[in-house]
Amino acid sequence: MPATPAVPDGKRPTLADLATRAGVSTALASIVMRGAKGASAATRERVLEAAREIGYRPDARARLLRSHRSHLLGVQFGLQHPFHADLVEGIYATAEPAGYQIALSAVTAERGEQRAVETLLDDRCEALILLGPQAPASRLTELAGQLPVVSVARHLRPPVPGLEVVRTADDKGARQAVDHLVALGHRAIAHIDGGKAPGAADRRRGYRTAMSRHGLTEHIRVVPGGLTEAEGAEAAQVLAASQPRPTAVLAFNDRCATGVLDVFLRSGIPVPGAISVVGFDDSHLARLAHIDLTTVGQDIPRLAHLAVDRAIARLDGRDTGTGEQVVAPHLVVRGTTAPPSTAPAT
Amino acid sequence: MPATPAVPDGKRPTLADLATRAGVSTALASIVMRGAKGASAATRERVLEAAREIGYRPDARARLLRSHRSHLLGVQFGLQHPFHADLVEGIYATAEPAGYQIALSAVTAERGEQRAVETLLDDRCEALILLGPQAPASRLTELAGQLPVVSVARHLRPPVPGLEVVRTADDKGARQAVDHLVALGHRAIAHIDGGKAPGAADRRRGYRTAMSRHGLTEHIRVVPGGLTEAEGAEAAQVLAASQPRPTAVLAFNDRCATGVLDVFLRSGIPVPGAISVVGFDDSHLARLAHIDLTTVGQDIPRLAHLAVDRAIARLDGRDTGTGEQVVAPHLVVRGTTAPPSTAPAT
DNA sequence: ACGCCCACATGGAACGTTCTACAATCGGTC
DNA sequence: GACCGATTGTAGAACGTTCCATGTGGGCGT
Numbered sequence: 001m002p003a004t005p006a007v008p009d010g011k012r013p014t015l016a017d018l019a020t021r022a023g024v025s026t027a028l029a030s031i032v033m034r035g036a037k038g039a040s041a042a043t044r045e046r047v048l049e050a051a052r053e054i055g056y057r058p059d060a061r062a063r064l065l066r067s068h069r070s071h072l073l074g075v076q077f078g079l080q081h082p083f084h085a086d087l088v089e090g091i092y093a094t095a096e097p098a099g100y101q102i103a104l105s106a107v108t109a110e111r112g113e114q115r116a117v118e119t120l121l122d123d124r125c126e127a128l129i130l131l132g133p134q135a136p137a138s139r140l141t142e143l144a145g146q147l148p149v150v151s152v153a154r155h156l157r158p159p160v161p162g163l164e165v166v167r168t169a170d171d172k173g174a175r176q177a178v179d180h181l182v183a184l185g186h187r188a189i190a191h192i193d194g195g196k197a198p199g200a201a202d203r204r205r206g207y208r209t210a211m212s213r214h215g216l217t218e219h220i221r222v223v224p225g226g227l228t229e230a231e232g233a234e235a236a237q238v239l240a241a242s243q244p245r246p247t248a249v250l251a252f253n254d255r256c257a258t259g260v261l262d263v264f265l266r267s268g269i270p271v272p273g274a275i276s277v278v279g280f281d282d283s284h285l286a287r288l289a290h291i292d293l294t295t296v297g298q299d300i301p302r303l304a305h306l307a308v309d310r311a312i313a314r315l316d317g318r319d320t321g322t323g324e325q326v327v328a329p330h331l332v333v334r335g336t337t338a339p340p341s342t343a344p345a346t
Numbered sequence: 347m348p349a350t351p352a353v354p355d356g357k358r359p360t361l362a363d364l365a366t367r368a369g370v371s372t373a374l375a376s377i378v379m380r381g382a383k384g385a386s387a388a389t390r391e392r393v394l395e396a397a398r399e400i401g402y403r404p405d406a407r408a409r410l411l412r413s414h415r416s417h418l419l420g421v422q423f424g425l426q427h428p429f430h431a432d433l434v435e436g437i438y439a440t441a442e443p444a445g446y447q448i449a450l451s452a453v454t455a456e457r458g459e460q461r462a463v464e465t466l467l468d469d470r471c472e473a474l475i476l477l478g479p480q481a482p483a484s485r486l487t488e489l490a491g492q493l494p495v496v497s498v499a500r501h502l503r504p505p506v507p508g509l510e511v512v513r514t515a516d517d518k519g520a521r522q523a524v525d526h527l528v529a530l531g532h533r534a535i536a537h538i539d540g541g542k543a544p545g546a547a548d549r550r551r552g553y554r555t556a557m558s559r560h561g562l563t564e565h566i567r568v569v570p571g572g573l574t575e576a577e578g579a580e581a582a583q584v585l586a587a588s589q590p591r592p593t594a595v596l597a598f599n600d601r602c603a604t605g606v607l608d609v610f611l612r613s614g615i616p617v618p619g620a621i622s623v624v625g626f627d628d629s630h631l632a633r634l635a636h637i638d639l640t641t642v643g644q645d646i647p648r649l650a651h652l653a654v655d656r657a658i659a660r661l662d663g664r665d666t667g668t669g670e671q672v673v674a675p676h677l678v679v680r681g682t683t684a685p686p687s688t689a690p691a692t
Numbered sequence: 693a694c695g696c697c698c699a700c701a702t703g704g705a706a707c708g709t710t711c712t713a714c715a716a717t718c719g720g721t722c
Numbered sequence: 723g724a725c726c727g728a729t730t731g732t733a734g735a736a737c738g739t740t741c742c743a744t745g746t747g748g749g750c751g752t
Contacts, residue, residue, distance in 0.1 A: 062708035104450035408738035
């Protein structure tokens with residue numbers, strides 16, 4: 001039996017065991033374990049020592065049950081989205097130092113948002129952070145009535161009372177991309193959109209207004225796409241075959257953009273020689289040396305930080321009203337954009 | 347206040363509220379809610395009705411605290427690994443119908459395995475499922491002494507008592523790939539390995555023995571790689587520049603393989619015209635139409651199912667001794683492999 | 693009629709914490 | 723030397739559930 005520091009019987013040591021061992025009351029042991037004030041330095045040391053000896057670990061469940069504060073944030077995320085993975089990473093980074101635990105609940109093809117949220121609720125989370133929720137606004141409203149809810153990357157209008165929104169200024173990002181391409185000399189700039197995906201509407205709108213602002217209304221071209229490589233590839237096929245072919249493409253996101261890149265390369269259309277490609281997100285994907293994608297960067301750590309911060313603020317009663325936090329995107333110029341090879345058509 | 351079916355005060359309804367409402371004791375209400383026997387059909391209906399009315403949801407924490415069985419499986423996974431995401435998806439699919447809940451704990455750059463496991467332990471999980479754990483064997487041994495532990499995709503030798511292993515026959519998979527390439531007429535087949543990644547050693551070994559068995563010992567060539575696209579790309583640069591160039595490459599996994607593909611395409615080396623590429627995993631990536639990668643498929647749903655099954659078996663005392671479940675891989679032939687263009691050198 | 697068993701129902705004690713009292717000890721102050 | 727406030731400690735009741743040991747009643751065999 002390796003490493004068996006437990007109490008006599010096989011069970012996991014409890015606060016009572018610890019208290020007995022240290023020769024104090026359970027109440028005092030509790031005080032020490034949670035770092036509250038009310039214990040002398042001497043006893044504190046003694047209890048801690050005893051805890052180490054018997055390998056005591058507080059029971060999160062029991063602790064949560066008793067204290068009205070659970071310090072638990074429920075996070076719903078899409079298991080297959082790298083973007084969400086990055087966000088979760090950031091959420092851990094902010095929440096744990098702030099003394100909050102994270103309960104993760106995944107959304108998959110077979111496990112809907114409804115189920116994901118239910119398990120979080122059963123776990124007695126104090127607040128919910130939903131990454132790119134697709135649930136109808138009515139459902140979100142209902143949830144927001146029960147506990148603080150933060151929606152990340154989903155733009156809700158009109159604002160839902162009690163629901164915090166944290167998102168990137170998607171329209172602005174699309175505009176930055178268009179500005180960049182126009183500055184390089186492009187005129188025929190197409191957009192592969194994300195359909196109903198969170199943020200897609202704003203990016204589409206941003207693209208349209210930016211094009212208009214540059215007097216390129218007649219060059220506006222939106223091709224139906226999506227948020228995966230396959231959908232990007234499909235759209236790219238359409239663009240590659242079209243006459244005249246645009247000289248630049250703004251894809252809905254990086255995954256979509258890699259699908260586009262792949263099709264162009266295989267079709268013998270050099271990037272950025274014959275056509276420029278811009279992504280969105282600045283995920284790990286875009287940064288890979290061999291993809292080297294010009295993209296609109298979302299400030300993921302900041303989005304994550306804000307989401308946690310908003311949730312905690314609501315819990316502390318620090319903040320009341322409905323709020324929306326909009327984070328500025330920033331263009332990251334890499335190797336997939338360059339001036340068009342031929343003089344732009346009028 | 348939309349949808350406010352709660353009890354008078356603002357609190358969430360409790361079992362006692364439900365019992366009062368239905369006119370029964372809390373004990374009986376409990377019986378009904380967990381579907382145990384001991385309640386008549388009439389009261390059962392009445393209680394369920396009342397539960398619906400006040401929107402009662404059992405408190406998972408309290409439930410866990412009281413019942414010695416928590417029916418909670420702790421899962422540690424790498425947030426950035428698509429392969430793990432697929433596994434988690436499969437784990438949900440098996441565990442939830444079996445009446446087990448899943449507690450997720452992510453491993454990230456900043457959050458080590460140690461911390462991930464600690465939180466799972468604090469949540470009073472009954473068993474641990476570790477996806478590709480990197481922790482030292484001593485640590486795993488220690489854990490296995492405390493509760494049932496299942497290691498997925500990590501081959502441990504010698505077997506650790508009390509630790510279940512579920513993995514793919516990586517060596518066999520590598521062999522299948524080599525056999526396929528040899529059957530196509532390839533002789534100069536290189537392998538980009540995965541370094542210290544779980545399974546890498548077995549795949550490397552499988553490649554070596556398969557080559558030897560075909561009398562191609564002198565063509566054995568292992569290039570250091572890794573499990574990401576960037577590492578695959580790097581290795582591909584080395585191969586592309588080498589003289590003579592191999593006519594086929596077996597990459598450590600699909601991500602690695604896509605990095606390889608990308609470099610070859612950019613260098614003007616047609617795939618599979620000039621060189622064939624085989625991946626490993628059969629992740630979503632490989633199936634994308636525009637990548638269309640020949641790869642060694644891991645039976646992810648089966649791995650997930652077995653992992654959960656082993657854990658539950660141990661909990662039910664159905665199974666005692668140390669066990670290892672090895673799942674057979676299967677080659678998935680797609681578009682990145684073809685016969686070599688030139689006659690193979692001797 | 694009598695006992696007996698079974699299905700149905702209940703009260704109360706856990707589970708391992710934290711929280712709200714309140715008690716004891718100890719300088720220090722008037 | 724009584725009083726006070728701060729500090730350190732404790733007892734005991736929660737939290738919301740499940741488990742255990744009992745009550746009930748009515749149907750049925752004798």
